[in-house]
Amino acid sequence: MDIVLRATVVFFLLWLVIRVTGKREVAQLSAFDMIMVVTLGDLVAQGVVQEDYSLSAAALAVTTFCVLSLVLAWTHFRFPVTRPLLSGRARVVVRNGEPILEVLSSEHLTIEDVEEAAREKGIRRLREIELCVLEVDGGFSFFTVDEPDEREGATEDHTLQ
Known part of the structure; x- marks a missing residue:
């Protein structure tokens, strides 16, 4: 009782x-x-x-x-x-299709983590991402380029698998 x-x-x-x-x-x-x-x-x-x-x-x-x-x-x-x-700061982890490795490392993230989050948003290639921000709540915000073909001439193609 x-x-x-x-x-x-x-x-x-x-x-x-x-x-x-x-x-x-x-x-x-x-x-x-x-x-x-x-x-x-x-x-x-x-x-x-x-x-x-x-x-x-x-x-x-x-x-x-x-x-x-x-x-x-x-x-x-x-x-x-x-x-x-108290809450932390939002950090840019991808700019113009290129991952910012120092930020990823300091946040203990892998490029695969970003790729997975991008796929969940329907983004197939890193080069489609103008800006990817790691928000203070741990989520990702993606801003994509208007024309994915704009960067077709880029030397490195990060196709998400």
């Missing part, structure tokens, strides 16, 4: 936290948000089923994480200068 009571209290605590912090679709969650969700799940599990952790400790941990998350969100909104530090 103790576990049912604990689970009920934690359920309503999490419901309240979600109502206060807002909802986002899973596709909109950043990597940090996903780590936070997993960590919160672990904290909740400890508070619900383990005897060596009190319910109040689990509630305090969840509340602390949520307050810190709200503080970061407020800081991000209120002080634009902190946005690159």
Whole structure:
């Protein structure tokens, strides 16, 4: 019966936290948000089923994480200068059909990662890409040239396989 009571209290605590912090679709969650969700799940599990952790400790941990998350969100909104530090910056990984290897390397990406994302957008060749931007959420934005045949004379043809 103790576990049912604990689970009920934690359920309503999490419901309240979600109502206060807002909802986002899973596709909109950043990597940090996903780590936070997993960590919160672990904290909740400890508070619900383990005897060596009190319910109040689990509630305090969840509340602390949520307050810190709200503080970061407020800081991000209120002080634009902190946005690159808190969220990162978008980076150009392909320009005029040529991958920027230094950026790919520093972001721990391979050219195959870019090619896969391009194929998902219906882009068959890197030379069709005017600009490929790695966004702060980890997604790619592609800007293609108007005429794919413009660069036909390029010496290196990166055909995506």
